Amino acid sequence: MKLTNDQLEAYERDGFLVLPELFSVDEVAAINARLPELFAQRCPENFRERSSDVVRTAMGLHLRDDLFADLVRDPRFVEPATQITGETAMYVQQVKVNAKEAFTGEQWQWHYDFATHHHEDGVPLPLALNMHIFLDEMTEFNGPLIFIPGSHSDGPAPTSLDTVTTSYPLWTVGNDVVRPLADRGGLVAPKGPAGTVLIFGDLLVHGSSANMSPWSRRIFSLIINPVSNHQTTMQRPDHQHHRDFTPVATLAATV
Template identity: 50%
Template sequence: MQLTKAQREQFDRDGYLFFPALFSPQEIATLTDEVPHLYAQDRPENVREKQGGAVRTNFAAHLYSAPFARLARHPRMVLPVEQLFGESVYMHQFKINGKNAFDGDVWQWHQDYGTWLNDDLMPTPRAMNVAIFLDEVNEHNGPLMFIPGSHRLGVLEAGHDTTTTSYPLWTINNDNIRTMVEKAGGRDGGIVAPKGPVGSMLLFHSCLVHASSSNLSPWNRVSVYLSLCAVSNHIRRFKRVEWIAHRDFSPIECLPDDCLQQDYVVDLPWENGTPPEAARTSLERLEETA
């Protein structure tokens, strides 16, 4: 899958691209059938909501779940990012974000690169997210909200919020959000929330300011996120556990396009449990590599 000139120009302008129904219901079914099994496991990779115990985020499923290991190598997700960066990418983070019906909590306004810079010492914003909707996303079940063009502002001042939710985040204050939204168009496009059917795909810049509200609807809103980083831009510090910020900088090798419907063999190094060394962290800066 290659982006057109018009799509690249749109990405440069807005900071995101939306591809409705890019994956078929049959392809997505192989993933949704696996999610309850992952959420039911007592693993450190499952981060739960403060209230109710519903899974907020499942990390690193591509290391112990065959369907998600295949998704992590899908050319529809990987090749557009390689095209934009002009080089190979590695998996910086892999997560399944669950906004369960009635229980899904907020994600505050933030830039992903703010966290990757402050916590992981990722040198530049040569990383981005690619997301797939495992459920229909509508106006009621907590869709992602973007401030179009906010990625062009670079890294913004942020505070480390460790209290609002069960997952700490570097967040942007309300006054700055208000100013950015007004400059982006206010009520006429200053905030956008892409919505669509199961199998839709989002690609968005790591500096794009985004958030999502709680899900009070009776419909789940579960999405998978691949955070792909240019290999030359790998993180320089292992402050966070490995299932949140990966330490394998090997370039992703894509599988064929039918990989969600065929049982291609994939490595599952954490299938029998999370290795103890994955929980070890360090505040020391890694030596630069050539």
């Protein structure tokens, strides 16, 4: 699957790309069918919300379920990632489903991913890509991701480690940094049917608010990083940043 020049230009300019309904209804249903069993497991890979026992994020999924082992090698991820980064050797850095359940799903603070990748894992450069699939319809009501278009273009913004706002420690961006970026670039919350793909870069400032709607919102997220830019500090557990730097082979290339 190849991105067009227009799509590559939009990614460069905005810092993200939306690919509507790239995965079919049946593919999404197959992914969703695996979640109840995975979420029911009591394991360190399943992080629960700060205020409830509900799973917030379930990590390491490609090592826990064959369907996810295939999904991370899907050409619809690997080929655009190669095009955007210009790197053919990419490794699987993190594989998760973020579940923002109806009424209980809590916020993700303003942040950009590289701050955590750099401070926690010693990743040298902001080259990783975060690739999402909407597993439910994403609406304005159920806690969509909010992006600040163009916020990647000034380089890494100042951050600080937040270990209290949610159950998941995150290097976050303060309001004083967010305000001028948002005044300049505005805010965009991509919405759309299940199966839609989002791709965004390591410096793009984003967050999402709590889900107070009666509709759950789950996303699949694959973070993929050039092997040449792999982590240099191994302080976080493997499921938060995988230590297997073997380049991803696309499924098509292996059959």
